[in-house]
Amino acid sequence: MATEASGTQAIDRAAQLLVRVVESSEPPSIGELSEGSGLPKSTTSRLVSALERQGLVQRLGARGRLRPGPVLLRYASRDTSQTLVELAQPSLRRLADASGETINLAVPGPDGVEHLAQEDTAHFVGVTDWVGRRVPFELAANGKCFLTFGAAGHVQSKAIRANGYATSIDELEVGLTAIAAPVLGVNGVAIAALSISGPTTRLKDRIEELAPLLKAEAQTLSLLMRGAA
Numbered sequence: 001m002a003t004e005a006s007g008t009q010a011i012d013r014a015a016q017l018l019v020r021v022v023e024s025s026e027p028p029s030i031g032e033l034s035e036g037s038g039l040p041k042s043t044t045s046r047l048v049s050a051l052e053r054q055g056l057v058q059r060l061g062a063r064g065r066l067r068p069g070p071v072l073l074r075y076a077s078r079d080t081s082q083t084l085v086e087l088a089q090p091s092l093r094r095l096a097d098a099s100g101e102t103i104n105l106a107v108p109g110p111d112g113v114e115h116l117a118q119e120d121t122a123h124f125v126g127v128t129d130w131v132g133r134r135v136p137f138e139l140a141a142n143g144k145c146f147l148t149f150g151a152a153g154h155v156q157s158k159a160i161r162a163n164g165y166a167t168s169i170d171e172l173e174v175g176l177t178a179i180a181a182p183v184l185g186v187n188g189v190a191i192a193a194l195s196i197s198g199p200t201t202r203l204k205d206r207i208e209e210l211a212p213l214l215k216a217e218a219q220t221l222s223l224l225m226r227g228a229a
Contacts, residue, residue, distance in 0.1 A: 013039060014047045021057050022072070025187050026097045027065035058110045060137070060147060067189060084192060086119045090193060091217040092119040101198040106180075107191065107215050109145040110112055112136050122196060140194035141168040141180035147184045149190035162213050167207060170200055177203040179211060181218035186226055194218045 017033055028036070034044040048066065051057045057070035085219040088105045095103045095118035103119040139144030144166035148157045160166045165181040172178070179195035182190035194217055196203070196210055204211075 010047065013037070014051055015044070015050045017044065017047055018051055019054055022068050027060070027067045027189070029065050032082075033066070047080075053108060055072060058108060060108065067108070069193075070107050070114055084225065088117060088192070088194070088221055091221050092117060095119070095194065095214065095217055096121075096146060099196050099198075099206075101196050101203060103117075104142070104197065106142045106168055106193050106195065108137070113140050113143045113146065113193075116142040117193075122130070135172060139168060139172045139179040140195075141166045142195045143182050144168070145190050145206055147194045149184060149188065162175045163211070166209050169204060174201050177207075179203075179207050179214060181215045183218050183225065184222045191225070194221065 001050065015037075020033055021028060030048060031041060031050065031223045032047050033039075034041040037044065039047075041160060048057060052059065052069065055069040057066050058069040059066055069160040084107075085105065092103045092105060100121060102121045104115050105117040106113045106115045108114070113136075114134055126147060137147050144160055148160040148166065167180075167181055168176075168178045170176065176197065177200040178195050180195035181193065185191045194214060196214055
């Protein structure tokens with residue numbers, strides 16, 4: 001009985017920490033969670049690690065601040081029976097038609113950017129299929145959005161915040177350029193990102209042309225996911 005009670009207590013404490021992460025206006029640190037919950041820092045760290053292993057929370061940035069994990073991000077923002085991917089499909093299609101390039105929808109995962117959906121390029125020479133693949137936050141345009149809009153400490157945060165989009169030119173792979181805009185939740189944290197990618201020779205000079213279209217579609221999706229459209 002004592003073991004059962006102890007297990008129930010651990011579940012309650014982990015649930016309380018998860019609620020704090022979800023409801024925080026800014027991504028909290030382990031120390032802040034410990035202080036706010038009254039739990040020892042070692043206990044807080046252990047419980048957060050369990051939540052992280054299950055994809056319920058994730059750490060981003062150099063300071064390891066916490067935000068909702070990919071499991072919650074995929075399903076928390078629904079409009080009736082529609083999932084994030086279903087809500088994003090019209091935006092993906094419009095961007096693909098307008099740009100002629102590859103369009104992706106991604107969310108932040110525990111180990112990097114996770115790509116959920118893709119609309120392919122109209123060109124014979126395009127980019128790979130990214131769905132199901134993970135890439136490092138620091139090298140990807142959508143990853144930079146996740147680091148900037150929600151986690152502190154990214155070197156390009158100020159410029160990305162000012163522009164409303166991020167770029168990756170020959171960083172993830174030589175010859176590949178991408179531009180991404182964040183899909184923001186009610187607390188201003190990026191819960192997803194839309195991106196346009198293609199060969200550098202074709203896309204690099206079109207960034208200023210395509211950025212307003214990309215930001216507009218990201219904002220549209222943000223409003224849909226918040227039930228405001």
